[in-house]
Amino acid sequence: SQTIxxxxxxxxxxxxxxxxxxxxxxxxxxxxxYWYRQAAGRGLQLLFYSVGIGQISSEVPQNLSASRPQDRQFILSSKKLLLSDSGFYLCAWSVKGNYGYTFGSGTRLTVV
Amino acid sequence: QQPVQSPQAVILREGEDAVINCSSSKALYSVHWYRQKHGEAPVFLMILLKGGEQKGHDKISASFNEKKQQSSLYLTASQLSYSGTYFCGTEIDRNRDDKIIFGKGTRLHILP
Structure with a gap:
């Protein structure tokens, strides 16, 4: 079975x-x-998505970046965090085709 | 491009029915529905494809009106476990990209 x-x-x-x-x-x-971010009490904002190794599409220009060094690995990075980067970061995956997304359990980031 | 969900919040008593709507200004390829419990990741409920269809999932069903670019989620005889925030996600062009954009969510609270 698949796990994230x-x-x-x-x-x-x-x-x-x-x-x-x-x-x-x-x-x-x-x-x-996929990488999504959710601010407290807010919706899900798409940050980056990737359909293959080394293929990254950015949705929101900001101080974040993403990389996909291996087929099943997705990394979200920042060189310098801002207060506004605080939020609930969710990774998700899907099979290509007409299928839903499966989300990871998320990372709650607080920038102080 | 973000779909519009309505209502923003609903409070029901157990056993009552609810309808959550999702509309887009663009032609849609598919509509996804997810439920998120507080502090948890969203969970996939169902996907509806263009061509107009209706799906059911226990007492939760959904429809997709392609002409109006609208989808509705129906919760029948609501249970306490239905509480949470419901998100619709829309996909516009499968050939160009493979991503969904989520609405702001509808908070559903079921009272005993």
Whole structure:
């Protein structure tokens, strides 16, 4: 069966510090991968998505970046965090085709 | 491009019915529905494809009106476990990209 792992679960980082969030998927090949962010009490904002290794599409220009170094690994990074980067970061995957997304358990990031 | 959900919030008593609507200004390829419990990741409920269709999932069903670019989620005889925030996600062009954009969500609270 397929599983998605996302870590860490919570993170408190100072303003200006770097960020690296990792997401891996097991039990499938060539998945579509997504990073969403959810501000407190708000909707789900698509940040990046990838349909294959090294293929990254950015939805929102900001100080975040994403990489997909391996087929089932998706990394969200920042060189310098801002207060506005705080939120609930969710990684998701889907099989190509008409299928729903499966979300990871999320990382709650607080920038102080 | 973000779909519009209505209502923003609903309070029901157990056993009552609810309808949540999702509309788009663009022609849609598909509509997804998800439920998110507080502090958890969203969970996929169902996907509806263009061509207009209706789907059911226990006492939760949905319809997709392609002409109006609208989808509705129907919760029949609501149970306490139905409480949460419901998101619709819309996909516009499968050939160009493979991503969904979520609405702002509808908070559903079921009272005993």
């Amino acid at each position: 792992h996302q870590w860490p679960a919570t993170l408190v980082q100072p303003v200006g510090s770097p960020l690296s969030l990792e997401c891996t998927v097991e039990g499938t090949s060539n998945p579509n991968l």
